[in-house]
Amino acid sequence: MTATPILELRGIDKSFGPVQVLHDVAFSVYPGEVTALVGDNGAGKSTLVKCIGGIHPIDAGEYFIEGEPVHVHSPRDAAGYGVEIVYQDLALCDNLDIVQNMFLGRERKSGLVLDEATMEEMAAKTLDGLSVRTVQSIRQLVSSLSGGQRQTVAIAKAVLWNSKIVILDEPTAALGVAQTAQVLELVRRLADNGLAVVLISHNMNDVFAVSDRIAALYLGRMAAQLKTSDITHAQIVELITSGRSGDLGLQNGNGAKA
Amino acid sequence: MTTTESPAAPSRPDPVLRPHPLRRTLDVIGVQNLSLIIALIALCAVIGSQNTNFFLVSNIKTIGTTVSIVGIIAVVQTVVMLLGGLDISVGSAAGLTSVASAMVFTSASSAALGILVGLLVGIGVGLLNGMVIVYGRVNAVIATLATYAALRGLANLISNGRAQGYTGTDSTFIFLAQGSVLGIPILIWVLIVVALLVHLMLRYTDIGRNIYATGGNPTAARLAGINLNRYVIGCYILAGFVAAIAGILLTARTGSGQPTSGSQGLELQSITAAALGGVALQGGKGGITGTVIAVLMLGVLQNGLTILNVNSFWQDIAQGALLVVAVVIQQRRGKLRAYGLPR
Ligand SMILES: Nc1ncnc2c1ncn2[C@@H]1O[C@H](COP(=O)(O)OP(=O)(O)OP(=O)(O)O)[C@@H](O)[C@H]1O
Ligand SMILES: [Mg+2]
Numbered sequence: 001m002t003a004t005p006i007l008e009l010r011g012i013d014k015s016f017g018p019v020q021v022l023h024d025v026a027f028s029v030y031p032g033e034v035t036a037l038v039g040d041n042g043a044g045k046s047t048l049v050k051c052i053g054g055i056h057p058i059d060a061g062e063y064f065i066e067g068e069p070v071h072v073h074s075p076r077d078a079a080g081y082g083v084e085i086v087y088q089d090l091a092l093c094d095n096l097d098i099v100q101n102m103f104l105g106r107e108r109k110s111g112l113v114l115d116e117a118t119m120e121e122m123a124a125k126t127l128d129g130l131s132v133r134t135v136q137s138i139r140q141l142v143s144s145l146s147g148g149q150r151q152t153v154a155i156a157k158a159v160l161w162n163s164k165i166v167i168l169d170e171p172t173a174a175l176g177v178a179q180t181a182q183v184l185e186l187v188r189r190l191a192d193n194g195l196a197v198v199l200i201s202h203n204m205n206d207v208f209a210v211s212d213r214i215a216a217l218y219l220g221r222m223a224a225q226l227k228t229s230d231i232t233h234a235q236i237v238e239l240i241t242s243g244r245s246g247d248l249g250l251q252n253g254n255g256a257k258a
Numbered sequence: 259m260t261t262t263e264s265p266a267a268p269s270r271p272d273p274v275l276r277p278h279p280l281r282r283t284l285d286v287i288g289v290q291n292l293s294l295i296i297a298l299i300a301l302c303a304v305i306g307s308q309n310t311n312f313f314l315v316s317n318i319k320t321i322g323t324t325v326s327i328v329g330i331i332a333v334v335q336t337v338v339m340l341l342g343g344l345d346i347s348v349g350s351a352a353g354l355t356s357v358a359s360a361m362v363f364t365s366a367s368s369a370a371l372g373i374l375v376g377l378l379v380g381i382g383v384g385l386l387n388g389m390v391i392v393y394g395r396v397n398a399v400i401a402t403l404a405t406y407a408a409l410r411g412l413a414n415l416i417s418n419g420r421a422q423g424y425t426g427t428d429s430t431f432i433f434l435a436q437g438s439v440l441g442i443p444i445l446i447w448v449l450i451v452v453a454l455l456v457h458l459m460l461r462y463t464d465i466g467r468n469i470y471a472t473g474g475n476p477t478a479a480r481l482a483g484i485n486l487n488r489y490v491i492g493c494y495i496l497a498g499f500v501a502a503i504a505g506i507l508l509t510a511r512t513g514s515g516q517p518t519s520g521s522q523g524l525e526l527q528s529i530t531a532a533a534l535g536g537v538a539l540q541g542g543k544g545g546i547t548g549t550v551i552a553v554l555m556l557g558v559l560q561n562g563l564t565i566l567n568v569n570s571f572w573q574d575i576a577q578g579a580l581l582v583v584a585v586v587i588q589q590r591r592g593k594l595r596a597y598g599l600p601r
Contacts (some may be wrong), residue, residue: 094542
């Protein structure tokens with residue numbers, strides 16, 4: 001690996017009470033690449049992402065941004081390092097409009113008062129930059145949008161902040177064919193613009209279509225992290241379901257590394 | 259998002275659609291508020307046609323001053339409801355501050371001190387509610403139902419259940435109760451100022467925006483880094499503070515501290531007004547304008563029933579019925595899902 005990862009995790013442990021969900025997880029993300037994070041239901045993908053986002057404190061392990069060790073204790077901290085996350089359930093407020101959602105918790109103000117004009121302009125520019133042409137008005141309530149449009153707004157919200165790392169938790173899970181294609185195209189474009197993108201997905205076709213790198217979690221352990229071009233469809237499925245595939249993956253049956 | 263972008267499509271339309279001016283004024287007032295205004299006018303017409311005394315300036319002032327105490331409470335109830343909460347203790351808090359301010363006034367013979375203590379009591383009550391809800395993780399209805407009962411008990415305990423003190427000769431209290439500026443009674447000014455300040459906060463500041471966000475989707479609000487605990491506690495403190503103002507005005511109006519009379523029922527009236535005004539019980543929807551119009555409507559209705567000599571017990575029934583009707587209209591118009599139906 002020549003380039004330094006923009007985000008790197010080492011030895012992450014995370015338990016919820018007596019249940020250990022993440023075991024000694026290492027994870028690296030590179031700028032300009034889409035890293036797919038795959039794994040079966042309950043493998044710990046969302047938990048890992050929430051640890052990255054500062055929602056769950058990690059029990060042990062190291063967190064590096066551009067090679068520098070950092071401590072992330074809240075979503076604000078993560079955002080401060082340029083990490084933005086689009087959660088599985090999107091976390092949009094249905095009762096607010098697109099602009100209001102995009103600036104949620106980070107409103108622009110002039111003096112005491114909200115600076116609606118600037119926010120509107122920045123939101124429009126961001127959506128334009130993503131070549132989003134499907135929303136009629138950026139003052140539309142989010143509740144009136146389709147699933148794909150909601151996803152688009154959530155992604156636009158994440159890239160609005162000059163973020164460096166955008167993490168998408170199953171962005172296409174609820175979408176139809178056309179909308180999935182659009183979101184994937186958007187994901188690819190983000191990476192082509194130099195962002196580091198992490199894509200969580202259960203759909204291997206999507207993963208192979210857009211990713212540069214694949215990381216497979218198996219029962220809370222990182223089974224393998226490889227270039228997409230170095231691995232086959234069948235191998236990745238094996239890694240997801242049993243944690244190993246030939247020489248790849250976790251070497252003994254209970255999931256611990258050899 | 260029906261079709262993928264066609265290459266022939268021109269550059270995207272102006273993101274901010276500029277609607278017709280008429281449409282925009284309607285948007286500013288809101289369809290819901292417009293229907294409330296129409297209902298208010300109709301109500302006035304019906305009552306006025308039965309008894310023309312209704313339209314006397316003195317009667318309209320009476321409506322205004324009666325409405326002001328319920329009005330300021332309804333305004334803060336709106337804020338709490340927008341946040342997704344409910345404050346049932348507002349009436350009891352007003353009763354407690356009414357007694358407390360009158361008693362302090364009597365023993366210290368200082369109106370300023372009486373008012374100050376009253377306001378501090380209100381802030382304390384709000385802080386207590388907020389802390390129990392946030393740190394005790396108690397449902398807002400239960401928490402404020404508990405303070406509703408406890409504060410009423412406390413007010414009766416310290417006053418022996420009787421009116422306390424006599425403020426009717428103090429110039430400050432007389433000014434609050436009977437004074438007027440520019441021909442408008444102080445009581446009405448208090449409502450105007452409270453409503454306007456809260457309206458501006460909700461509409462034009464990030465605080466207001468975050469209150470709406472929290473009511474709409476608390477998870478999203480927390481993920482966005484909004485400090486929910488601070489907002490919840492802050493809103494209940496605001497409610498307690500304004501309930502204290504109501505309690506002090508109550509003391510001024512009646513000339514003495516009243517543990518229950520005048521404050522009992524303020525919780526129901528304020529919730530009814532907010533619901534009628536379009537504030538969603540599940541939070542995040544509604545505004546001050548609707549609530550204020552609804553407060554006026556309730557005031558006119560009550561005044562009308564009195565003028566038309568309707569038995570006052572009917573007024574309670576009307577009040578309860580109105581709350582149900584208001585919520586039913588709201589749920590149906592809000593295209594809310596039937597109970598348990600997925601989105
Ligand atoms: N807050 C929590 N408290 C306790 N256990 C949790 C919590 N969050 C997740 N878990 C557990 O951690 C494990 C991993 O969950 P996680 O949501 O990370 O899986 P996932 O890989 O995202 O799965 P999916 O593909 O279904 O989204 C599961 O066994 C889950 O029950
Ligand atoms: Mg998940």
